[in-house]
Amino acid sequence: MKLVTQVKLMPEADQAAALAATLRTVNEAACWVSAVAFERGVPREYELRKHTYAELKARGLGAQAAQHVIKKTRDAYTALKANIRVGNLGKPGSKRRAKAESKPITFRPEAAQPYDDRCLSWQYDAATVSVWTTAGRLRHVRFACSPDALKMLREHRKGESDLIERDGVFYLVAVCEVPENPLNENPAGFVGVDLGITNIATTSTGYRAAGRGLNRHRKRQLDLRKKLQAKGTKSAKRLLKKRSRKEARHTANVNHIISKKIVTTAERTGAGIALEDLTGIRSRVRLRKDQRTPLHAWSFLQLGRYIEYKAKRAGVPVVYVDPAYTSQQCSQCGYIDRRNRQSQATFACRSCGALAHADDNASHNIGRKGETVWTAGRQSRAPATP
Known part of the structure; x- marks a missing residue:
């Protein structure tokens, strides 16, 4: 690697x-x-x-x-x-x-x-x-x-x-x-990782990386950019470039910390990692004007790549799953209904009555999908027919 x-x-x-x-x-x-x-x-x-x-x-x-x-x-x-x-x-x-x-x-x-x-x-x-x-x-x-x-x-x-x-x-x-560790071919389940903006990452093991600090940092940088762009002087443009790099370094550092925590947990428990395949999400969703900036600043791809390479070094398998209905499906009974997701943070199943944090519920669904994808995709260990 x-x-x-x-x-x-x-x-x-x-x-x-x-x-x-x-x-x-x-x-x-x-x-x-x-x-x-x-x-x-x-x-x-x-x-x-x-x-x-x-x-x-x-x-x-x-x-x-x-x-x-x-x-x-x-x-x-x-x-x-x-x-x-x-x-x-x-x-x-x-x-x-x-x-x-x-x-x-x-x-x-x-x-x-x-x-x-x-x-x-x-x-x-x-x-x-x-x-x-x-x-x-x-x-x-x-x-x-x-x-x-x-x-x-x-x-x-x-x-x-x-x-x-x-x-x-x-x-x-x-x-x-850098040499890779041998891949764990028989993981003891999968750690589901739900990626988001309010909470950067929520895992099925109970870890939650809140995005409040990073979002506040981005908001401060955005306000500063507006002031500097309004000035338009050479020194303002130099400072704009400097602040842009500083924001990128801060975001990368946060993603490194989160990815290391997730991979370390999976390595310690002998599990794999299941991530959502969010390719093209920015072109698929329709948002209000005030929601567009947070979406386009969302660095889910960078976080996924950091998790991938750290997992590869540790020999932890990583799979990508379809994110469809993971936030609407009950992780307890499997019932799917759009109304189950009552708010950004609250999930209440209309079938079995289960209550959970919405991101926790989605992470369990992603972990379960990861097990299915891994089982369907890995090579058979059955002996050949004589």
């Missing part, structure tokens, strides 16, 4: 200048390669290399750096094509899609640049790296990270690392190949 580890570089003044100049140079070169690719109908990587490699070398890029610039550009067009195919840029004829298809892809001056082991080496004991730049090889560039991150780098780093710059600070994002 591939994971990424981020370390912070702490270069000297001359080293920082060389790193900044390198990023500007390679991204300017990538913009030029992108223009060539767009002009020639985005050819394959090998053909694109024939049209651009010599010029990249003449611009002062090393052999490996030139190869990475070409590959980075071609991968960007592959990603654009995939986004168009799945409809992320709108329907055919839409303004957003037409704009994306009408011009070459451009790269920001501080956009990430991939490095392989030929142009970047790690010295873990000294906590330094040696990295290629347009000014020559920089040696003994210090980096800082947590002890756990250093251990992961030392034991599992494999493949490319990306050099990025954010607000004048340089980082290296390294790919690590």
Whole structure:
């Protein structure tokens, strides 16, 4: 399983200048390669290399750096094509899609640049790296990270690392190949996880992650964004970008904490995890105007991915189930009625009279569906017929 580890570089003044100049140079070169690719109908990587490699070398890029610039550009067009195919840029004829298809892809001056082991080496004991730049090889560039991150780098780093710059600070994002634990083929039931906005996650084991704190944080950020957007100055735009990243980091941290709690519980009890398949929910539901912002800020996909990769490391099986009627069905008697859900928090079965928190009831239904999906999907252990 591939994971990424981020370390912070702490270069000297001359080293920082060389790193900044390198990023500007390679991204300017990538913009030029992108223009060539767009002009020639985005050819394959090998053909694109024939049209651009010599010029990249003449611009002062090393052999490996030139190869990475070409590959980075071609991968960007592959990603654009995939986004168009799945409809992320709108329907055919839409303004957003037409704009994306009408011009070459451009790269920001501080956009990430991939490095392989030929142009970047790690010295873990000294906590330094040696990295290629347009000014020559920089040696003994210090980096800082947590002890756990250093251990992961030392034991599992494999493949490319990306050099990025954010607000004048340089980082290296390294790919690590982490071994997976053997999958638990016979889980003792499934922990159902009901995802929501009021309660971020509610499990059938009794854990409930309230969303009040995160929703208040988002509301404060939204109010601040409105004030800054009304100003429209350069400093306001810089602060908008800074606050946006801060909100994203806060949300990711909350989702990491919740996902770790869920996976740890499932691992300890020998159970699997059942999640709702909420694909396309934003386009399916009809909401009032005041409800749209919370829905579009809802990070259920990120939480699901965090649960997935943590479960994979722990050997915990994860299944996705159809969320239909999970909030309307009684987990005690199975009776389904829209009127069972009396409010956001209250579930009262009109057949058996069972009372429960609505999210708790839904989590039990999801867990039961997870067992059904797992049983239907796993391979038979029955001996072959002689």
